[in-house]
Amino acid sequence: MESLKDKVAIVGMGISKFGERWDASSEDMIIEAVYEAYEDAGVEPSDIQAAWVGTLRSGEAGVTIADPLKLKNIPITRVENWCVTGHEALRNAALGIASGLYDVVLAVGFEKLKDTGFPGLGTGRGTNPVYQAGATAPGYFANIATRYFHDHGWDNERGKKILAKISVKNHHNGTMSPKAHFQKEVTIDEVLKAPIISSPLGLLDCCPTTDGAAAAILCRADLASSFRSDPIFIKGIGLSVDPMLPTLRPGFDYVGFDANRNAARQAYEQAGVKNPREEIDVATVHDCFTITEMVIYEDLGFSPAGRGWEDVEAGTFTLEGDLPVNTDGGLKAFGHPVGATGLRTAHEIYKQLQGKAGLRQVNDAQIGLCHTLGGTPQVACVAILGNTKGQ
Amino acid sequence: MESLKDKVAIVGMGISKFGERWDASSEDMIIEAVYEAYEDAGVEPSDIQAAWVGTLRSGEAGVTIADPLKLKNIPITRVENWCVTGHEALRNAALGIASGLYDVVLAVGFEKLKDTGFPGLGTGRGTNPVYQAGATAPGYFANIATRYFHDHGWDNERGKKILAKISVKNHHNGTMSPKAHFQKEVTIDEVLKAPIISSPLGLLDCCPTTDGAAAAILCRADLASSFRSDPIFIKGIGLSVDPMLPTLRPGFDYVGFDANRNAARQAYEQAGVKNPREEIDVATVHDCFTITEMVIYEDLGFSPAGRGWEDVEAGTFTLEGDLPVNTDGGLKAFGHPVGATGLRTAHEIYKQLQGKAGLRQVNDAQIGLCHTLGGTPQVACVAILGNTKGQ
Numbered sequence: 194m195e196s197l198k199d200k201v202a203i204v205g206m207g208i209s210k211f212g213e214r215w216d217a218s219s220e221d222m223i224i225e226a227v228y229e230a231y232e233d234a235g236v237e238p239s240d241i242q243a244a245w246v247g248t249l250r251s252g253e254a255g256v257t258i259a260d261p262l263k264l265k266n267i268p269i270t271r272v273e274n275w276c277v278t279g280h281e282a283l284r285n286a287a288l289g290i291a292s293g294l295y296d297v298v299l300a301v302g303f304e305k306l307k308d309t310g311f312p313g314l315g316t317g318r319g320t321n322p323v324y325q326a327g328a329t330a331p332g333y334f335a336n337i338a339t340r341y342f343h344d345h346g347w348d349n350e351r352g353k354k355i356l357a358k359i360s361v362k363n364h365h366n367g368t369m370s371p372k373a374h375f376q377k378e379v380t381i382d383e384v385l386k387a388p389i390i391s392s393p394l395g396l397l398d399c400c401p402t403t404d405g406a407a408a409a410i411l412c413r414a415d416l417a418s419s420f421r422s423d424p425i426f427i428k429g430i431g432l433s434v435d436p437m438l439p440t441l442r443p444g445f446d447y448v449g450f451d452a453n454r455n456a457a458r459q460a461y462e463q464a465g466v467k468n469p470r471e472e473i474d475v476a477t478v479h480d481c482f483t484i485t486e487m488v489i490y491e492d493l494g495f496s497p498a499g500r501g502w503e504d505v506e507a508g509t510f511t512l513e514g515d516l517p518v519n520t521d522g523g524l525k526a527f528g529h530p531v532g533a534t535g536l537r538t539a540h541e542i543y544k545q546l547q548g549k550a551g552l553r554q555v556n557d558a559q560i561g562l563c564h565t566l567g568g569t570p571q572v573a574c575v576a577i578l579g580n581t582k583g584q
Numbered sequence: 585m586e587s588l589k590d591k592v593a594i595v596g597m598g599i600s601k602f603g604e605r606w607d608a609s610s611e612d613m614i615i616e617a618v619y620e621a622y623e624d625a626g627v628e629p630s631d632i633q634a635a636w637v638g639t640l641r642s643g644e645a646g647v648t649i650a651d652p653l654k655l656k657n658i659p660i661t662r663v664e665n666w667c668v669t670g671h672e673a674l675r676n677a678a679l680g681i682a683s684g685l686y687d688v689v690l691a692v693g694f695e696k697l698k699d700t701g702f703p704g705l706g707t708g709r710g711t712n713p714v715y716q717a718g719a720t721a722p723g724y725f726a727n728i729a730t731r732y733f734h735d736h737g738w739d740n741e742r743g744k745k746i747l748a749k750i751s752v753k754n755h756h757n758g759t760m761s762p763k764a765h766f767q768k769e770v771t772i773d774e775v776l777k778a779p780i781i782s783s784p785l786g787l788l789d790c791c792p793t794t795d796g797a798a799a800a801i802l803c804r805a806d807l808a809s810s811f812r813s814d815p816i817f818i819k820g821i822g823l824s825v826d827p828m829l830p831t832l833r834p835g836f837d838y839v840g841f842d843a844n845r846n847a848a849r850q851a852y853e854q855a856g857v858k859n860p861r862e863e864i865d866v867a868t869v870h871d872c873f874t875i876t877e878m879v880i881y882e883d884l885g886f887s888p889a890g891r892g893w894e895d896v897e898a899g900t901f902t903l904e905g906d907l908p909v910n911t912d913g914g915l916k917a918f919g920h921p922v923g924a925t926g927l928r929t930a931h932e933i934y935k936q937l938q939g940k941a942g943l944r945q946v947n948d949a950q951i952g953l954c955h956t957l958g959g960t961p962q963v964a965c966v967a968i969l970g971n972t973k974g975q
Contacts, residue, residue: 195684195685196684196685197683197684200683200684249644253640253664253666255665255666255825255963256665256666256825256826256958256959256962259825259826259827259962260827264825264827265827266824266825266826266827266842266843266846267824268675268823268824268825269665269825269963270663270672270675270676270823271663271664271665272661272663272664272676273646274644274646274660274661274662275644275646275647281661284659285661285663285676285679288676288679288680288683288685289679289683291682291683291684291685292588292591292678292679292680292682292683293587293588293591293682294587294679294682294854431659432659432661433657433658434646434647434650434655434657434658434659434660435647435650435657436650436651436654436655436656437651451657452657455657463685567647568647571647571650572647572660
């Protein structure tokens with residue numbers, strides 16, 4: 194068992210405008226994202242030797258995207274893995290390159306949620322849905338928040354004030370992302386006074402329902418310099434499926450997820466990361482709710498267990514902090530068009546590591562991490578990228 | 585761009601009973617297939633480092649199969665690609681091994697069609713369905729038969745008699761497959777007198793609607809001998825998506841498919857096959873309808889273009905012929921539980937190349953081919969397997 198480290202480079206990326214895209218079809222959004230990636234990499238559609246497309250519920254897309262993307266007679270595979278779907282497109286594309294069979298491939302993900310009757314992500318389990326009253330995603334993560342507050346001896350007022358800082362941070366970062374769904378500041382007071390969705394979580398603790406697409410062009414690392422002077426290298430990709438819904442496991446503590454921890458462990462091992470807090474310079478993580486981002490800090494080792502809130506209070510994860518998280522505004526600003534999200538999180542890290550993140554650029558970012566979490570939560574993916582070989 | 589050739593071995597396979605499995609859930613069938621594969625390979629669930637699961641419409645299965653298969657905290661990815669879905673599980677698992685990241689992985693595919701309201705596969709195009717009156721799979725392939733008959737100057741009686749031989753052959757082979765859905769002989773007369781489904785195709789020209797699952801354990805080729813004395817090696821896997829529905833392309837000849845030809849070309853190049861008729865010893869192909877098997881003979885180069893029927897008349901593709909095709913009975917006997925089919929076709933080749941195909945064993949099979957076709961038809965996969973490295 195070898196590592197992926199430095200075998201695969203990303204040489205182009207693109208994202209569509211994220212938002213309520215009533216005016217655009219799935220194909221329109223895919224074209225926006227992929228042609229931006231083609232142009233960024235300096236490739237033609239005929240250079241692409243294989244493709245992977247991620248979508249959860251926007252159709253059987255493998256055969257659909259060939260025509261709009263001008264992909265002729267190559268393999269195009271649809272991948273799906275709940276909210277980790279976009280990361281699966283990236284991961285399988287990377288495995289395709291590392292296999293030696295393909296030199297240049299495309300990963301693309303998209304989702305159309307606004308005009309397809311999307312009812313929200315439930316807590317079903319694939320072929321055996323376990324639907325329960327209140328078992329929606331907000332209801333599930335509200336339980337996590339309630340438990341987190343309880344463990345720290347906080348009342349809702351105290352707990353919500355801390356979570357609100359995550360919302361304020363991500364909304365602020367989103368104002369510097371021209372393609373984000375939301376590009377407006379919110380205040381602590383606005384977050385605290387927002388309508389309750391599932392107590393203690395209010396509207397501004399939750400990510401919106403959004404359409405979008407994102408894409409990456411990957412190639413063999415040894416070919417990367419022929420495409421651009423600043424390729425980004427894949428250092429490791431971990432993915433873990435928890436065999437049980439955490440809530441079905443006796444002793445589940447409701448303040449963290451094995452899927453996160455195991456995906457991170459795999460990725461850190463591949464990348465040779467021993468101390469993520471020190472070694473990761475910038476990260477994008479799955480802030481479907483503010484409390485989710487909080488427990489992710491702890492699951493990924495950015496903060497000690499139970500102490501993510503101290504780092505929130507200290508501003509560690511702001512743009513000016515030691516470890517900026519969700520520098521583009523995260524799911525809070527970009528929403529969660531499911532198949533797109535993993536590639537959108539990778540897009541931000543790609544831009545940060547190239548020093549091309551505009552107003553939201555962090556200083557001297559060399560190693561970045563992107564993360565998604567899905568299945569309430571039963572599956573997580575962590576990818577680590579770097580801007581130099583051999584880091 | 586290297587080849588997959590001899591990088592990846594298959595060291596265990598299993599299939600469930602195929603049929604009307606009203607008594608069994610998807611999990612039941614997956615367990616039948618995968619535990620047979622575990623036993624065949626001599627592995628424990630804890631030996632599996634990553635998995636790929638293929639299903640078209642039986643749910644978001646990546647997180648669902650972990651528990652019944654005892655897969656703990658590893659990556660499990662759902663893949664989908666119309667009727668090629670089962671082959672995608674095999675292909676992506678093979679890429680995972682060839683990448684170097686994993687040493688031992690699982691590919692599994694399944695579909696539950698009988699009790700899920702399955703309406704038949706239409707001719708929709710993913711996110712942009714093009715449904716038309718009569719545009720069902722039988723209606724589509726009936727057009728292919730009509731054109732094939734016309735090109736050869738045959739009336740329906742003459743044409744149907746030739747196609748009937750394919751049905752009789754596959755039903756005969758199915759009698760020797762204990763896990764096939766149908767295990768009964770049919771006569772030419774029965775095929776000709778069967779109710780018309782879409783003229784000229786009758787009931788016995790069509791594959792049935794079936795539940796089933798199939799699985800494979802793959803490992804690095806250099807580790808294969810530690811699992812078994814008769815591993816099977818992957819020589820090449822081609823997959824091609826046609827960017828257009830063939831029927832939308834001006835000049836489409838209705839007697840063959842670019843997806844088949846391009847997938848075969850990719851696989852032959854990887855495997856170093858120059859003359860498939862001579863070099864392939866046994867094959868399983870996508871006989872969703874008798875006419876489909878006929879045009880596949882020609883698309884894959886088993887027969888010259890327009891002359892597959894002469895080889896049917898000569899018995900070339902029977903168990904005793906020069907190039908036995910669908911030795912296990914094909915889709916005609918096993919039905920087409922979509923996610924399972926590609927792996928079921930691979931299972932037959934695996935058994936034939938090991939000399940373990942029982943009553944249906946062909947003589948001295950060393951190189952075999954399995955094929956699936958999907959998307960009316962816009963996508964095809966061809967995998968070539970061999971029982972010796974370096975062939």
